Amino acid sequence: MGRFTNFLIGGCLLLCVFTAKGNNIQISTVSVEDRDTVAGTAYIRFTLSWDHSWKDQTHRNWDAAWVFLKCYHSESRLWQPVYLTPAEGRPVATGGGSFMAKPHGIGGANVPMWSEFGTSQTDFGLKTSGVFIYRKDVGNGSNFIEDISLQFNYREHDYLDDDLIQVSVYAIEMVYVPASSYFIGDGTSENALYMDGKNLIIKTDVPTGQQALMGKVTGEKGVTYQGTAVPDTFPKGYNAVYMMKYEITQHGYADFLNTLTPTQQASRTSVSPYAAKGTLAFNAAPYTSNFLQYRNYIRIRMPAEAAGEYPERGAVYGHSISGGNTDEQWEMENNGGNIACNFLNWDDGLAYLDWACLRPMTEMEFEKACRGILFLRRGMAWGYQYGISANAKGFKDAGLPTEVAVDTSACYLEIGKAPWVMRVGAFAKDSTSRDRAGATYYGILNMSDNLWERCINVSTEAGRSFIPKDGDGVLDDSGYAQVDDFTTGVLCWPDETGGGFRGFQISYRKYAEAIQTVANEGKRNPWSGFRGCRYPPAETKFNLDL
Numbered sequence: 001m002g003r004f005t006n007f008l009i010g011g012c013l014l015l016c017v018f019t020a021k022g023n024n025i026q027i028s029t030v031s032v033e034d035r036d037t038v039a040g041t042a043y044i045r046f047t048l049s050w051d052h053s054w055k056d057q058t059h060r061n062w063d064a065a066w067v068f069l070k071c072y073h074s075e076s077r078l079w080q081p082v083y084l085t086p087a088e089g090r091p092v093a094t095g096g097g098s099f100m101a102k103p104h105g106i107g108g109a110n111v112p113m114w115s116e117f118g119t120s121q122t123d124f125g126l127k128t129s130g131v132f133i134y135r136k137d138v139g140n141g142s143n144f145i146e147d148i149s150l151q152f153n154y155r156e157h158d159y160l161d162d163d164l165i166q167v168s169v170y171a172i173e174m175v176y177v178p179a180s181s182y183f184i185g186d187g188t189s190e191n192a193l194y195m196d197g198k199n200l201i202i203k204t205d206v207p208t209g210q211q212a213l214m215g216k217v218t219g220e221k222g223v224t225y226q227g228t229a230v231p232d233t234f235p236k237g238y239n240a241v242y243m244m245k246y247e248i249t250q251h252g253y254a255d256f257l258n259t260l261t262p263t264q265q266a267s268r269t270s271v272s273p274y275a276a277k278g279t280l281a282f283n284a285a286p287y288t289s290n291f292l293q294y295r296n297y298i299r300i301r302m303p304a305e306a307a308g309e310y311p312e313r314g315a316v317y318g319h320s321i322s323g324g325n326t327d328e329q330w331e332m333e334n335n336g337g338n339i340a341c342n343f344l345n346w347d348d349g350l351a352y353l354d355w356a357c358l359r360p361m362t363e364m365e366f367e368k369a370c371r372g373i374l375f376l377r378r379g380m381a382w383g384y385q386y387g388i389s390a391n392a393k394g395f396k397d398a399g400l401p402t403e404v405a406v407d408t409s410a411c412y413l414e415i416g417k418a419p420w421v422m423r424v425g426a427f428a429k430d431s432t433s434r435d436r437a438g439a440t441y442y443g444i445l446n447m448s449d450n451l452w453e454r455c456i457n458v459s460t461e462a463g464r465s466f467i468p469k470d471g472d473g474v475l476d477d478s479g480y481a482q483v484d485d486f487t488t489g490v491l492c493w494p495d496e497t498g499g500g501f502r503g504f505q506i507s508y509r510k511y512a513e514a515i516q517t518v519a520n521e522g523k524r525n526p527w528s529g530f531r532g533c534r535y536p537p538a539e540t541k542f543n544l545d546l
Helices: 250-257 262-268 346-355 363-371 514-521
Strands: 002-008 013-019 025-036 041-056 061-073 078-081 113-122 125-135 139-153 164-177 192-196 199-203 241-244 298-302 316-319 452-456 499-502 532-534
Touching (some): 025 139, 041 164, 061 139, 192 363, 250 262, 250 346, 262 346, 346 532, 363 499
Antiparallel strands (some): 025 041, 192 199
16 A cells, blocks of 8 residues: 655665555555755655556546655654645646646656645645546556656655655545436335435335435535435535545555554554554454454554653554464465455544545445446445345455455355455456446445445434545544544544444445444444545546646
């Protein structure tokens, strides 16, 4: 998912100390160059690549890499977000491709890529927290982009000209879901969400044939829930959004843990970060018996270090099926690093999204991302009522980047059933159809299989109070998301009473309402995971003539 590198701003590149990559996406050849001691700036350069990329004319959408960065202070032993130099307007096409907006850049003039910068509100004002990179032209295949250069002001990050700095570049695969009207609910699924006129309601066991009561979400305003107005700021799925292509992976979560203090790590796992090497991070009651059947292999590779001559240091987490001592046994990609990360509770997921400068999705955004503009009664994310389950049939290449179900005709792993969880996107290949890949209308994967996913519900006051502000990359000292309005101090993201589970059939809401979920949101279990999203930058366009 990321690549770390030490460098001396005033001198030469020193050492690459850690390399990580998420499902299909890789960051490589990281360096820091072109320091300017007058302006206090430098460039972070790297190569980005990922497979199974596309830009689609029919659905007018594409996949993208959300790239964000962190830097490390050796004296304080703390990681902090890297905020980039603001971009100077939208780039202009040159030849076959496009540069990033100055002062940043993507390769040469003929690299066929677009880029857009995302900002986050911080206590220092709006900061450029990351960048979306995606294909310029319609097509599909692999992306390989060399010589990406992102400028940052190292002095604003509390570094001097000759300081030793460690930098990490992260990339998460996202999918652009365009703005459009869509059907909400299906009028038949248990606790289905649908519109009766402008009144957004929930009914159970609606008789067959009530499709006439169905409504469409045609905008973000004027919607009510059981007579109560849903705030216009609540994301109702009509507006465009970038959504994570996959659930958070175990490798991605381990990368996140490795940037936290021991106190923060203790909040975001089930065991002490001071535990012995090889200790499973989520081995907690009531799942301690034969824990490995739940397929979460995040372990402590190096225990945390208590404060002494230096400030305390957090544990180093890795990914190992066996917990052995050799480097091969800790190689993340060959030890299940691309398996979806289960055992995430509400606060775990929100903390990860805040760290990655994303936000949680609402249950209405979940439905839109699955269904698109179509309607299907009791539909699954891949557009059909049923699929072929890989349940209890085992895996081929278990734990490897090529892991698939033994039944290669399967298109989903049944949520919450043995063998529990598998590699994200495991059913998708270059040649697979939507239903064989288990993909949504827009090409997002695993939204009706693998894990139940937590999202903001519309059925509670806490959920409806959600304000879709993106994370700023900084957690509080205890390891919790701290996303608030800096002018008023109002929290933008609700606690667990505003969250619920979605998954399986698109309109299945049994576990979306607080009455069903409040008792479970604070707990970690083997069948729940997370993914996030964020609104696209204002300049996002499909127009191929740009």
